[in-house]
Amino acid sequence: MAAGIPLTSSSLTPLDRRLRDTEYEFSQRETADYYSAAAAAGERRGERRNSIGETAGGGESAQHRQPVILQPQTCMASRREQNNRNNTGVVKVPPHQMVKRGVQDHLEEAIQKLRPNNPVSLLVSSRTDTGVHAFSNSAHFDLQRKNNKPPFAEELLVEALNYHLKPEQIRINRAHRVPCDFHARYRAQSRTYVYRIALGVRHRTLLPLTESNLCWNIQDTELDEEAMREAAAVLVGTHDFSSFRAVSSDMSLKNPVKTLDVASVQMGNSFANMYFHRQISFLELTFTSRSFLYKQVRRMTGALVAVGRGLLTVSQLRALLEAKDSLAYPKNLVAPPHGLFLTRVAYRESDLLLQQPTT
Numbered sequence: 001m002a003a004g005i006p007l008t009s010s011s012l013t014p015l016d017r018r019l020r021d022t023e024y025e026f027s028q029r030e031t032a033d034y035y036s037a038a039a040a041a042g043e044r045r046g047e048r049r050n051s052i053g054e055t056a057g058g059g060e061s062a063q064h065r066q067p068v069i070l071q072p073q074t075c076m077a078s079r080r081e082q083n084n085r086n087n088t089g090v091v092k093v094p095p096h097q098m099v100k101r102g103v104q105d106h107l108e109e110a111i112q113k114l115r116p117n118n119p120v121s122l123l124v125s126s127r128t129d130t131g132v133h134a135f136s137n138s139a140h141f142d143l144q145r146k147n148n149k150p151p152f153a154e155e156l157l158v159e160a161l162n163y164h165l166k167p168e169q170i171r172i173n174r175a176h177r178v179p180c181d182f183h184a185r186y187r188a189q190s191r192t193y194v195y196r197i198a199l200g201v202r203h204r205t206l207l208p209l210t211e212s213n214l215c216w217n218i219q220d221t222e223l224d225e226e227a228m229r230e231a232a233a234v235l236v237g238t239h240d241f242s243s244f245r246a247v248s249s250d251m252s253l254k255n256p257v258k259t260l261d262v263a264s265v266q267m268g269n270s271f272a273n274m275y276f277h278r279q280i281s282f283l284e285l286t287f288t289s290r291s292f293l294y295k296q297v298r299r300m301t302g303a304l305v306a307v308g309r310g311l312l313t314v315s316q317l318r319a320l321l322e323a324k325d326s327l328a329y330p331k332n333l334v335a336p337p338h339g340l341f342l343t344r345v346a347y348r349e350s351d352l353l354l355q356q357p358t359t
């Protein structure tokens with residue numbers, strides 16, 4: 001649909017009519033950049049909301065302000081991304097690096113096309129690396145409509161955002177209103193990642209297209225799963241995971257002590273299990289914690305696979321954990337990003353419950 005071209009009723013799809021009827025505008029004006037040090041530092045939700053209210057001005061009723069949580073799904077290393085899909089991960093990209101864009105940039109641009117009355121700044125629960133996928137990430141933002149209009153219906157908001165996101169490998173699964181003090185990142189109680197491994201595949205071109213860049217293919221036809229489970233049990237609990245984090249610019253600001261609630265190794269399935277001409281065995285490694293360090297899951301996965309291959313013993317993995325030194329991690333052991341999926345971000349129901357205003 002070309003921007004700015006009037007649409008006749010006969011040329012409108014059902015969704016086009018709904019968008020027209022709710023007065024969405026399809027202008028292609030450049031999205032303003034709301035990247036700021038305050039947002040990057042995770043400023044307090046209440047303070048940010050006050051500034052938004054002042055920017056909106058006009059004395060608009062607070063009951064029509066719409067704090068929203070989204071659950072986007074992204075395929076960061078899909079086949080389409082290989083054709084110049086230059087997403088760099090989830091987080092917003094600073095203006096001087098805008099040759100490549102993050103998922104957050106695309107989401108904020110889609111929200112801006114709804115023409116809100118307030119500047120939109122999206123805060124994401126989990127910041128995944130380039131090449132990592134998400135079946136269910138989450139993010140929140142404030143949306144205030146012009147002329148004191150009531151909030152969008154949640155189902156229509158999902159349809160409208162997906163309409164604007166359709167050129168990208170990003171889809172919104174759900175959207176719903178949340179309390180004013182909700183924060184997608186800090187209110188998260190746990191995050192679950194699954195790492196998928198295809199066994200006995202010497203080159204990724206031998207994978208079905210539905211698995212291309214969606215798993216780590218290794219030549220080994222089998223791994224020592226019992227040894228991997230024993231090693232995974234060593235990682236469960238509260239530890240200093242310094243040995244399993246990669247060096248980063250904010251490394252000194254992050255507490256390396258994390259509590260890993262789940263580290264499991266189990267058989268998985270191909271996405272094309274029933275239709276591919278030959279059977280491929282899959283392993284799935286699942287990790288759950290409230291938060292993770294930079295590249296922690298990929299480094300734990302690489303170490304567990306090394307145990308399964310006999311390159312590391314369980315005792316050596318335990319010694320690596322106890323070393324508490326990122327430089328102690330063996331070279332060339334980190335699992336590649338394309339096999340990793342963020343599958344769940346969990347919240348307390350009470351944190352999601354919106355109190356209806358009393359009259």
